[in-house]
Amino acid sequence: MTEQSQPPDLTGNRGMQQTRETLYHVVFFACAALSVVTTVGIIVALLGDALSFFGSYSIVEFLTGTQWSVLSNSFGVLPLVYGTLIVTFGSALIAMPLGLLTAIYLSEYASKQMRSVLKPMLEILAGVPTVVYGYFAIVYITPFLEATLFPSISTFNALSASIVVGIMIIPMVASISEDAMSAVPDSLRQAGYGLGATKFNVSTRIVVPAAISGIASSFILALSRAIGETMAVTLAMGSKPGLPSSLHPGELFLRPYSSMTAQMVNTINGELSGGSAAYDAVFAVGLVLFVITLVMNIVSDRIASRYREEY
């Protein structure tokens, strides 16, 4: 404290400064720790109610039951898993090839100017609110499909949901895959050209295999996003839990189903105060959803870091 009176004062009030530095350190650490608290909160919230659900409802029946109905108190998760899977599968059919080709184009073919235009536009696809995508699906896409390709399509159907979710996750596949492809060193490409390969050969046989870990992790991340997608699926596919009666594509795609997320939103509506079996069942479904997406994210992360070729 005495330094203050002795000129020249180069260090300032050090005692005060020390406390202040420590204080800021502690405050910042507390903020960072909040994210861990959030995770713990999520796990506690999900586990708490899910456990009380499994206390009164058999976990085997939950996992293998083929009927979800709040009225008859039967909570079989299979129909919901089917709804989620069919949308994820359909959207993957759209987003994976389109996203991968987009990534190849952006990283190998596009001029710098083209890239600077295309990349922000692609980001817009992911930036449109999902409720808007859902509105597009029921108001424009389903009537369009009904008028052109599938006259027998239902108002709510898995196909339109798959289309909008597919469009939504293209940027995710494209941007992560493109990062992986851009990280492939130019010397590999030059070596390919030196051996007489065409640009097509270099792109598909050298760059894509070299970036395969990044591409795989982008696929998994996009799938996990599709699994967790709620509003677009709720609006487009409806929330009528059921299983298809045959493996005919029309039966698989053109009928209304309900995904895990859609059913969570729909079931919770009347049960907000808690305590009922349906309320707890929603948390059980949430727990399943959380675990699936968490595992996928971790796997994607592992693939990206473990199998990445180091250049």
Place this chain on the structure above:
Amino acid sequence: MAAETQSDTDFGEVSQLKGILFEYLSLGASLLGILSLAALLVYVAVDAFGLEAADPLWFLIYFVTLVVPTLGFVGYGVKNRAVGTVGGTSLLYLLGGLAATLALSILFIIFDAQQWLLVYTVGVLPAALVFIYGRMKEWQQANLLTPIVFAVGSMLGVFLKGPLATFPQKWIIYLWTLGVPVAALLGSRALNRDGRDAAVATAVGTLAIAVAAALAGPALTGLNSDVTLLLGLFVGAPTLAYVARVVRTGHDGVAGLLMPVVIFGGMLLGAFVVQQVAVAQPESWVTWSYFTNPPSQLSAEEAGLFPAIVGSVFVITNVAIMTLALGVATSIYLEEYAASSGLLGKITRLIQVNISNLAGVPSVVYGLLGLALFINGLGLGLGIVLVASITLSLLILPIVIISSQEAIRSVPNELRQASYGMGATRWQTIRNVVLPQSLPGILTGTILALGRAIGETAPLLMIGAATTTFAPPTGYFDSVTVMPLQIYAWSSQPSDAFRYGVVAAGVVTLLIVLLTMNSVAILVRNKYQNES
């Protein structure tokens, strides 16, 4: 490339066809998603603005007066970067000012202006003065005193509300509580750039413009004097200051100042010509009454988005404050303080992994968190502003943290070393070097994340937010609806007037808000990229 263009018979034929086909295939794939979304957007815009009713001549008029000049100017700006920069910046000032005016007018629907006047006068202002005084005189204790003054003063302000009976008009409150700080801010910026005279001129000019707008505005525009004051303060004054600076310094891109003139002039000219020619105009659902009416389930013509717009602005403001504070603090810790070894290093790695995993948790799960923890755990009300804000903040916090970390990481280490070399402590280095350098990146990432929050629906449904409310919220414990929830509620209405009219208008409104936020983010980034 050489292998493709020239092939000798000795090396065999190389077909170019496959390569060319593949290139166009991949280009087509890149465009497919974009074009399908564009088609959907065109459809919804046609429905929302009722463009089917418009005469082809109407399109032609606006095409000639607005679209062609704007596109031409943008093309010129791309070629001549200086002009483009000035054009973009002037648009940023106008858009940002308009957004600030709108947001503040809406916030003062929720918060009591008179209460704010008292809290500001005895709490915020003295605290700010103490802080600035401490800064100028290097008086360390000011840092401790500032929060105390703020807390005591604010509480005093709340208690004063009862005994005091008369209050000045609303625009005078705005002038004192918003005009003076803005004038001081603009003045201090001018002080750093151009010296004392310019600073005084800027500050006095700002206040003069605000007063003039409040006095003359209502007669000219038909708006309230408090709204015109805000317009003068946030749109007029900063834009004029920018224009003055560009003109005075003889910037190369001085022609870029014409950018807003071209756009707004084109709109006015188009409107004028349309009125003169009397062609059939579109029957738009996006009207003034749509923004000011409460929602209606029965009459599509009377349905409005007012409570949902107010709710969205209120919730997003809270989310912005919470995520900026927490996100920046967390990213500073992870980038500047975190140890890389030992027990703390392990904890840091855990936090980092945890954040990237949180970013992948589905939004509906955050809704469950809010429901179980805040509503059924703490006993807060269903779907109230406070719970909605906290839930959305937790949802976008990981995104804000990750983008802020990237911004902080991109600050060159030499700058930090130089600061340490001059004897600065870690916090001083962060405050004076790291944060100013990374602020544009942090802001850009935060605005983009807020764009995600403004469109979120599922977590709000899970916490029991009402899909339709007929009055805007008046406080943190009021139930709230936001724009996407209202869209969701309306989209189950069977009638065509709702399906293709009212909902389409809601979708367009939401998208315009998002587009404005994203453009501001991009303009902020470009402005600072060009400057550095």
